[in-house]
Amino acid sequence: MHDLLAPLYAQHLTTLRARADKALALGGFDHLVIAASMPLRKYLDDQDYPFVANPHFRHWLPLTDTPGSWIVYTPGHKPKLIFLQPKDYWHVVPEAPHGYWVDHFDIEIVRNATDAVALLPGADTRRAIIGPECPAVPGAEANNPQVVLDYLHWHRSYKTPYELALVREASRIGARAHTAAEQAFRAGESEFDIHMAYLAAARQIDAELPYASIVALNEHGAVLHYTHFDRKAPLQNRSFLIDAGASASGYASDITRTYAAYGHSEFQALIDSVDAAQQAFAAKVRAGQSYPELHIHAHHVLANVLREHGVIRMSAESAVASGVTSTFFPHGLGHPIGLQVHDVAGFQASESGGTIARPQGHPYLRMTRVLEPGMVVTIEPGLYFIDMLLDELRAKPEARDIDWAKVDSFRPYGGIRIEDDVVCTDGAPENLTRDAFARI
Structure with a gap:
């Protein structure tokens, strides 16, 4: 399966970058920032519901269990993955990035959510942040601009x-x-x-x-x-x-x-x-x-x-x-x-x-x-x-x-x-x- 997916993924990523370029231009944004999102906490509890990654994140990467990670794409630049790999003995820590897709990303590994946010384009930049409204990550609340979502969702209908x-x-x-x-x-x-x-x-x-x-x-x-x-x-x-x-x-x-x-x-x-x-x-x-x-x-x-x-x-x-x-x-x-x-x-x-x-x-x-x-x-x-x-x-x-x-x-x-x-x-x-x- 790896041998089949590797060349197809390269073509897929080229398509996504072209779509992102157009969507950002339509909305007047310089950066596309995609949150993998975080697990949702159960009401009145200290446990979370099973984690489901943001579909926009999964569209770019075959990663389904990396809460707290981010993708940053700036037109003309290689996409960046900010990969949260916490120091934790309560849960399984995500493995270091590997596979057919890693060479297509600049990857930075961080140990906590605050460090991840610090690597995102700043709040003073024109950034389209795609992710769930809840839970918000301080300093990187999603704005989900409709013009960007409409363009990306429409073209997501056409599978690569x-x-x-x-x-x-x-x-x-x-x-x-x-x-x-x-x-x-x-x-x-x-x-x-x-x-x-x-x-x-x-x-x-x-x-x-x-x-x-x-x-x-x-x-x-x-x-x-x-x-x-x-x-x-x-x-x-x-x-x-x-x-x-x-x-x-x-x-x-x-x-x-x-x-x-x-x-x-x-x-x-x-x-x-x-x-x-x-x-x-x-x-x-x-x-x-x-x-x-x-x-x-x-x-x-x-x-x-x-x-x-x-x-x-x-x-x-x-x-x-x-x-x-x-x-x-x-x-x-x-x-x-x-x-x-x-x-x-x-x-x-x-x-x-x-x-x-x-x-x-x-x-x-x-x-x-x-x-x-x-x-x-x-x-x-x-x-x-x-x-x-x-x-x-x-x-x-x-x-x-x-x-x-x-x-x-x-x-x-x-x-x-x-x-x-x-x-x-x-x-x-x-x-x-x-x-x-x-x-x-």
Whole structure:
């Protein structure tokens, strides 16, 4: 992996420097200062939450566990890393910088946060400091100028070859762990034990994953963000929905699969239909495709899936127009992904900022951009049987066009979601997730 990443990283850094030059010029700044940030302290406690480095910091460096460190970039000069390596016997001290990237930085090692701040461009300079507002570091409070952020976030949508290599690696780790989780489900394990099997196969702890895993058996699949983890296996494992990702040098994968237990053929047939629809949506991740239009198209296709499986009796057009499909598919089709699971600029109108509104009636869609080469998005349609939403539908006139007996037969399975990470290219899309599973 090192031999692959080294030349790609050099190209990546050249791209970041060019973007930073333009962003700083637009804002009238001379220096870009990026905080790795510090751990957040738990309320009324002397312990911290697991550290998550500023994504802007991770964009420049494959360092995910160096709190208190800084990057300083001044156009025309080599980037500088101010690396905090404290004298500490309470915690593991970060190793001295090493790897394919070190020759591209001037590196200064300091022992405390105050010394790190002393090496930053002074408060009397024109500096754009990118980082979280809390906790502030005295003498280097973040100002996060919007004009700089808008430009950097917009262009972060277009992944470099280096970034794509890391997202592919995150996908390979995730697919390997998903396979182990399915095997644990087939063996009749509990949600907790399935989760442990996932972590073991990924070789990552919870804090290293890009988001909290969703491991849902049976009706728990109807809770969109189910993270409870029952310790005891149910009397019967009917279905299994897992939404879990993995990390590679700060880049994320986001994968969802749904399985039916052997012998539950009717639910398996519904999974197969959603899977076929999902693959067709992923095939439309092409340059020029409006993401919200793809989301609306998905509603029409899923309406036909519901018709074919006897859940609704109305036309697809009526089901979408009346909002019936939103009862069964209440979330968005997906989102940008990269350094963050829900990556930045999904609604941004241009590199100067602005917002592209969601389609009316679709408040949970997380992207409204037109797809362009270099973007990476998730495609994650779903069909669920959620009691709260079904009760609301029962009170509407459209309830007469629902086969409620069929709905009740599916309710014990919770629901279905299938999610792949897909790269928009100049031609056919690259499905990172399907490729990763095919390698296993």
